Amino acid sequence: MHGKLAHLSVPQLREACSQCNLRELCLPMGLSEHEMGQLDELVNLRRRILRGQHIYRSGDGFEAIFAIKTGFFKTDVLLEDGREQVTGFQMAGEILGLDGIGTERHTCNAVALEDSEVCVIPFSDLENYSREIGALQHHFHKVMSREIVRDHGVMMLLGIMRAEERLAAFLLNLSQRFTARGYSPTEFNLRMTRNEIGSYLGLKLETVSRAFSRFQDEGLITVHQKHIQILDVAGLKKLLTERRA
Amino acid sequence: MHGKLAHLSVPQLREACSQCNLRELCLPMGLSEHEMGQLDELVNLRRRILRGQHIYRSGDGFEAIFAIKTGFFKTDVLLEDGREQVTGFQMAGEILGLDGIGTERHTCNAVALEDSEVCVIPFSDLENYSREIGALQHHFHKVMSREIVRDHGVMMLLGIMRAEERLAAFLLNLSQRFTARGYSPTEFNLRMTRNEIGSYLGLKLETVSRAFSRFQDEGLITVHQKHIQILDVAGLKKLLTERRA
């Protein structure tokens, strides 16, 4: 379990967790310098995923989880009859594959929405290192727990919000995550289609499109295809708290 | 961390994990006899929760997770405007409180729907024992992962299914979980109201009630208040796979 550092080639070292600019968002969060060095041993494989390619598919055997280094993904579940439910959109620093631990098989598909790169974290190795590095163990538990809480948020979206509330919540969530990564809170390009947004939000693509148009008419945002500019953050937030019904 | 067994009183021993009839469903699943003994040290506190009482509320500090020994719970999130989203119903052998790990605070409410008893599992102790007992560590990861997968199932319910499909999926899920606990797969009492079912399924209570009545008219089930008898399991399943639209 130790001494692997010696075998790393220079390009791999350059990409080590301890050097990664996502280390305060991703798995290494909160680790000491020494512990981060141990993590470098654990995470020594990266994979490029081109736009449209899968990291894994529902039914695939589970062996590793994946940390997104660059790029953008969606996860979805497909029903036999062709219906699709997008279960999430993931960006740099977020972890993919947690669904596979319970059954040793993945239960959803993970697809790159743009050319991406992920760090491969073999799961049994992660469990081994977790036993030695308490901070890693605890942080991993936090990551899983936050995923559960995020899912509860999606349930609220789907269960009790109306179309415009759902879309406003979606935009504000993206904005907040882009901000955390040092990008503009108010201006970004959507990586997903209207259809994918709709699937995530439990709406049809026409409804998503109409809601975008309405937000634009009301001066809350501007939309040009996939380019979004938020003009009135407070206005979007008001949509969420103000209940007219 | 060792030697605590000596301090256990007789009634506590009687309730130890190693003696619990839920041990093959609950946290001890798959542990050796020796490991189960260690778990008995970890889980030595039980709490009675009367119908209507909370184990924890949204915002409460997080210290422990809870294994349900007997009884039935719901978890929900309340919006400021009074809207409620039920995020799950939990029964014996299932774990409550995983939502609190990520932020050190609970993010939902856990309410007993009947008089219940839970085993208190102090979370930092669980992490300590997990570092020593690999099987416990791994099983705990599986529990969290399955919760994520379950949440994806709820998203599918809410995102792409119509009212009758949602209710059929709900009944089949309850049936399957009752079966796993040795109860009848086809006859049971609902512990929750129509309103709570509706909140979970993203429907209004009237819609739930109408769907029950429709199922009864079609000979799929009988309903008398909270008592449900499933007459045609295959018929309910067909509702889920057969897509007319």
Added chain:
DNA sequence: GGTTTACGTTGACACAGATCAAAGCTGACC
């Protein structure tokens, strides 16, 4: 550089489920 293809917008209309309303049932409590 013109054509193809995928994606997006907008309008007209339909419908599943929400809302509003009234009455029935059941168990708890005095």
Added chain:
DNA sequence: GGTCAGCTTTGATCTGTGTCAACGTAAACC
């Protein structure tokens, strides 16, 4: 054992979103 409160059922009507259809837009490809 009668009353009360909470829950459930059912009917009538309304409405937000889905569905269907036509057209627009933009990037991709020969």
